[in-house]
Amino acid sequence: DILHEDDYLAVINKPADMVVHPAKGHWSGTLVNALQFHFSELSNANGTYRAGIVHRLDRDTSGAILIAKEEQTHRDLSMQFELRKIFKEYRALTSGTFDRDSDYIERRIGRHPHDRVKMAVTDDVVAGKEATTFYEVIERFQGFSYCRVSPRTGRTHQIRVHLASIGCPVLADKNYSGRDCLRLSELLPSIPPEEDRVLMHRQALHAHRLRFTHPHRKQVIEAVAPIPPEFADTLAALRTY
Numbered sequence: 001d002i003l004h005e006d007d008y009l010a011v012i013n014k015p016a017d018m019v020v021h022p023a024k025g026h027w028s029g030t031l032v033n034a035l036q037f038h039f040s041e042l043s044n045a046n047g048t049y050r051a052g053i054v055h056r057l058d059r060d061t062s063g064a065i066l067i068a069k070e071e072q073t074h075r076d077l078s079m080q081f082e083l084r085k086i087f088k089e090y091r092a093l094t095s096g097t098f099d100r101d102s103d104y105i106e107r108r109i110g111r112h113p114h115d116r117v118k119m120a121v122t123d124d125v126v127a128g129k130e131a132t133t134f135y136e137v138i139e140r141f142q143g144f145s146y147c148r149v150s151p152r153t154g155r156t157h158q159i160r161v162h163l164a165s166i167g168c169p170v171l172a173d174k175n176y177s178g179r180d181c182l183r184l185s186e187l188l189p190s191i192p193p194e195e196d197r198v199l200m201h202r203q204a205l206h207a208h209r210l211r212f213t214h215p216h217r218k219q220v221i222e223a224v225a226p227i228p229p230e231f232a233d234t235l236a237a238l239r240t241y
Helices: 031-038 071-082 158-165 229-240
Strands: 002-005 009-014 062-068 087-095 102-106 108-111 119-122 132-141 144-151 198-200 205-213 220-224
Touching: 002 220, 009 031, 062 071, 071 205, 087 158, 087 229, 102 158, 108 158, 119 158, 132 158, 132 229, 144 158, 144 229, 198 229
Parallel strands: 062 205
Antiparallel strands: 002 009, 009 062, 087 144, 087 205, 102 132, 108 119, 132 144, 205 220
16 A cells, blocks of 8 residues: 655555564565565665665554665665654554643653563663653543654654553553453443454554655655554444443
């Protein structure tokens, strides 16, 4: 699903449950495998296993991801990320409700002390890296929230860790919220078992918007990844019940 493409780069709408690049346990079915099949040219600035990949999205995060077709474009875009000149807006459904309508979370993030696959907030200036995340609540529900989130930095699992740290973990994020789905019966306990169904089957985080300056054309490019069906389905249920 290509949101934008020209001779130098592309923006792809990555589906959920897709690993970005091959790694141990995931040698096929990755986004890089799909890119190598579809495009005749991709940047190898990060090696063939990460062909074209300028930045990453978690496996279960859907949405806009930027791809470079040649090395100079790759370097220019990487520098924009490093200098924090690329605007990223995510949409998230969370468990819990925010104290404020908008705010920012400024907490260092480092490896979890007991779980090697998780990250955690920390006050350790050596083990943790500075991280800042802005959020704005779009809609409030009883026990749930829908918000837009803009990370100022790009730490591993940053949005997920930061939102969990203030008591509003991303919905259906097993690592940070403790549950891996949301069922209709959790909103409507009286529903007959045969009518129950899963509303959200993966972490409810979507990379909705990317805005950056084209390295060669010097024009601002904005790509928007449509809200996925499972988001719309869950929001409809929350508004109803």
